[in-house]
Each structure stands twice: as structure tokens, then as C-alpha cells.
Amino acid sequence: MDIKQTESLPMQKIAIIGAGKIGTMIAELLASCGSYAVTVLDRDADQLARLQTSQPVERQVIDIADEAALTNALGGMFAVLNAGPFQLTTRIATAAKAARAHYLDLTEDVASTRIVRGLAEGADTAFIPQCGLAPGFITIVAHDLVQHFDSLQDVRMRVGALPQFPSNALGYNLTWSTDGVINEYCEPCEAIVDGMLRQTLPLEELESFALDGVAYEAFNTSGGLGSLCETLAGRVRNLNYRTIRYPGHAAIMRMLLHDLGLRDRRPLLKDILETAIPITMQDVVIVFVTVTGMRGGQLMQENYANHIRSASIGGVTRSAIQITTASGICAVLDMLAAHKVRGHGFVRQEEIALADFLANRFGRHYETIGQSSRAA
The missing domain is CATH 3.30.360.10 (Dihydrodipicolinate Reductase; domain 2)
Known part of the structure; x- marks a missing residue:
């Protein structure tokens, strides 16, 4: 699938937290599409070294527990995509707010999402949790x-x-x-x-x-x-x-x-x-x-x-779980950058139109790799 840039969007700086299986897939999709300058952050240098992408990405070793260092690393980023463990959700979302970057994650953890929702109150950036497969x-x-x-x-x-x-x-x-x-x-x-x-x-x-x-x-x-x-x-x-x-x-x-x-x-x-x-x-x-x-x-x-x-x-x-989870969060990021998703406060997944999602270059993975059916 050709996922090169399909809309005239400015190059955006993106931070991906986590160099695991899903973080790697997100980095591959975003780095190869021509719209995003990608930095992958992880506390494990060996994990970062194993990261496989067809296009180069910046890699940065950072201790997520160091709030000041994390906030500093996120400065100037358009968005932070959290692909780290669910236990770190609150810490990463807090740093994203301090850095005034949009925040997206993949968590299924209910308690963490409630805290993210609280952080989103009055924010002039978007907080969009649960952007993966389910929820998502x-x-x-x-x-x-x-x-x-x-x-x-x-x-x-x-x-x-x-x-x-x-x-x-x-x-x-x-x-x-x-x-x-x-x-x-x-x-x-x-x-x-x-x-x-x-x-x-x-x-x-x-x-x-x-x-x-x-x-x-x-x-x-x-x-x-x-x-x-x-x-x-x-x-x-x-x-x-x-x-x-x-x-x-x-x-x-x-x-x-x-x-x-x-x-x-x-x-x-x-x-x-x-x-x-x-x-x-x-x-x-x-x-x-x-x-x-x-x-x-x-x-x-x-x-x-x-x-x-x-x-x-x-x-x-x-x-398949890499593809579906990563393409979900990448599609939402793309729509956010194109102003097809609200750019401030807490954004629920159900606010996103299915037609817009499936028309997106990343969302199309759900249509072209799989086979879907509807019956009434």
C-alpha cells in the first residue's frame, strides 16, 4: 500500500513513546508517509537499537520516570503518541500537557483514561486516548x-x-x-x-x-x-x-x-x-x-x-495486531493534523466518523488488508 502523503500538510514533529512491537509499527507508518518527522523514545537502549523501519527515525534514550527530562524531550512536538505500558499513561499524558503537545494513546485501562480526561479539561491541545483496535x-x-x-x-x-x-x-x-x-x-x-x-x-x-x-x-x-x-x-x-x-x-x-x-x-x-x-x-x-x-x-x-x-x-x-493498532492511532493523528478531528480537550473515539477513518491512508489498512462485510 502506498501511504505517501496524500494531502498538503506541513511536516509535523512527532514523538512516539515506546519502541516495542506497536511503537515500531507506528514509527514505520509515520516515517514512510512523508508527513512526519519521527522521534522514538524509550528507556531501553537495546530496544531502540532493534527498532526496524524502512525510513530513518530519530531515537532517544530517556527515563520516562524523569518528569522534567520527558517534558523537555517533548518540547516542540506537534503530538505525542503513547505506545508504552499502561502503567505509564498518566505520567506521559502529564508531560504532553506541560509540553503543549497533542496527546494520543492506545490504553484499554479505564482508570488511566479517567485521569487523562481530567488533564484534558480546559486544555488547548487534544487528548485522544484509546486510539487502537479495542477500544478505538x-x-x-x-x-x-x-x-x-x-x-x-x-x-x-x-x-x-x-x-x-x-x-x-x-x-x-x-x-x-x-x-x-x-x-x-x-x-x-x-x-x-x-x-x-x-x-x-x-x-x-x-x-x-x-x-x-x-x-x-x-x-x-x-x-x-x-x-x-x-x-x-x-x-x-x-x-x-x-x-x-x-x-x-x-x-x-x-x-x-x-x-x-x-x-x-x-x-x-x-x-x-x-x-x-x-x-x-x-x-x-x-x-x-x-x-x-x-x-x-x-x-x-x-x-x-x-x-x-x-x-x-x-x-x-x-x-495483524501491529497493523490494526498502529494504523488506528496513525489515522487519528492524520485526521487531527488535517483538522478532521477536534484539536482541543478530551476527544472520544465515537466522535470520529467511520467514513473519514476508512478514507484515510492509514485507516485503509482495515479495508485493503482484510475483508469486511455489512449485513442488514
Whole structure:
């Protein structure tokens, strides 16, 4: 895909926090498009040295815990894209505000996002958290479908990043942040149930379904709804988000987290998972949204289903979760630079138009690499 500059935009200086799998993909997309001068910051010099991009980027070793040093490093930046661990969200967002740079992140962590929202109050720069896949793209899709109905009954959002060739009892390989996976399996989940905002338990409300002839399960995980509960409060009977896995995954994770007590020993669980479960670049991302409601006096249902697979970008095989997560935040950055997204205060993902997102040079990854379908 040619992602060279498609609009007459000034060259903007961008800071990417984190040189991991997702940070690397963001750097590749932005550095190769011709619109952004990219600096990648990480506290790990070896991680920065392993960064692979087809176009040169600036690399800077920095201790994120040093607030003054971080704020100074972000000075003069148009935007800060946070691809670091969710535990650092508040610190990075605070530094971005002090540096008067726009702030975007990928976090699914609910508590961190609340703090970012507080930082955004009265700010003359934009704070746009949760710009990845879920929350992020799935939120944009769900809100778009909602607009097609006169009144709503149910909104169901399902997302999974799965190995194309599962080979262990979990049916899972590591494709993104291990800390992030553990966090969404452990923290309370939000939902609207019978019109009321509820907290639900992670790994519960297990369901089974098939898509294109393949069997899956889905269960509650934290953070995937973003701010959609607040946006749709009073308008929808049921709203929920669940993570897709191959059958049997939830039972094993419940055993590890609850029966063996690893929910309270997360560093040990992280070590076990990263030691025993290999990383794969051969993955598939599944996005599945179903909205039911009234339209024209009839009860109707509309669906969005999409599969995105790993692909070669910049001469390197990139995983589907890298592609979808990075293209999400890059598309939002592009729209911010082009004044298609509000440039101040707290910006919710559901404020972003799906048509604008998919028309964007980065958002097109969701259309050209995967195959999407809608049915009414």
C-alpha cells in the first residue's frame, strides 16, 4: 500500500513513546508517509537499537520516570503518541500537557483514561486516548452502526487477536503487550444491562459462536468499550464488549488467575506466559459488531465483520495486531493534523466518523488488508 502523503500538510514533529512491537509499527507508518518527522523514545537502549523501519527515525534514550527530562524531550512536538505500558499513561499524558503537545494513546485501562480526561479539561491541545483496535476502531464502527437506527435495543462488540495456527492448549500466542492482556483479564468491566450501567466480572459471561465456519468463544474483558457506555446511556438496553478466543481459553485462564492465585501475582504470571508461550507474526484480528434496534417501524439487525491478517510492510512481516493498532492511532493523528478531528480537550473515539477513518491512508489498512462485510 502506498501511504505517501496524500494531502498538503506541513511536516509535523512527532514523538512516539515506546519502541516495542506497536511503537515500531507506528514509527514505520509515520516515517514512510512523508508527513512526519519521527522521534522514538524509550528507556531501553537495546530496544531502540532493534527498532526496524524502512525510513530513518530519530531515537532517544530517556527515563520516562524523569518528569522534567520527558517534558523537555517533548518540547516542540506537534503530538505525542503513547505506545508504552499502561502503567505509564498518566505520567506521559502529564508531560504532553506541560509540553503543549497533542496527546494520543492506545490504553484499554479505564482508570488511566479517567485521569487523562481530567488533564484534558480546559486544555488547548487534544487528548485522544484509546486510539487502537479495542477500544478505538471497534468503537468507531459501533457508533457508526448505531446512527442507522431510530431506537436501539442491543449493541454487542467482539474483538480478538488470534494465532492463525493455534498449537497449544490456550489456543493463543503473544502478539502484543503481556501486561495489557493480563490487565484486561483482571480488571472490572463496564456494560449496560437492561438499561443500567453495571460493572461485570472479567472472564465471565462466556458465549460460543461461529464465524465463517470457525468456532470461537468470547467473554468479558476490561476496557474495550472506551467511553461508549457514557455516550449511549439512556439510549440502549444492552451494551457489552467481549474478547474473542478459541474454545477452552477462558477456562484455562480462570484456573491460572483464580485457582492458582496468579491474579494477585501478576509479575509471576507475566514471566510464565512470556517464557512458555511464543510470539507469532502469523495472526488474525477479528472485529465483529452487532447492533439491533428499530428502523422504519421494524426490528432490524446490522452487523460488521472483518478479518485482518498479518502482512509485509516496509519489507518486514508485521502482525495483524501491529497493523490494526498502529494504523488506528496513525489515522487519528492524520485526521487531527488535517483538522478532521477536534484539536482541543478530551476527544472520544465515537466522535470520529467511520467514513473519514476508512478514507484515510492509514485507516485503509482495515479495508485493503482484510475483508469486511455489512449485513442488514
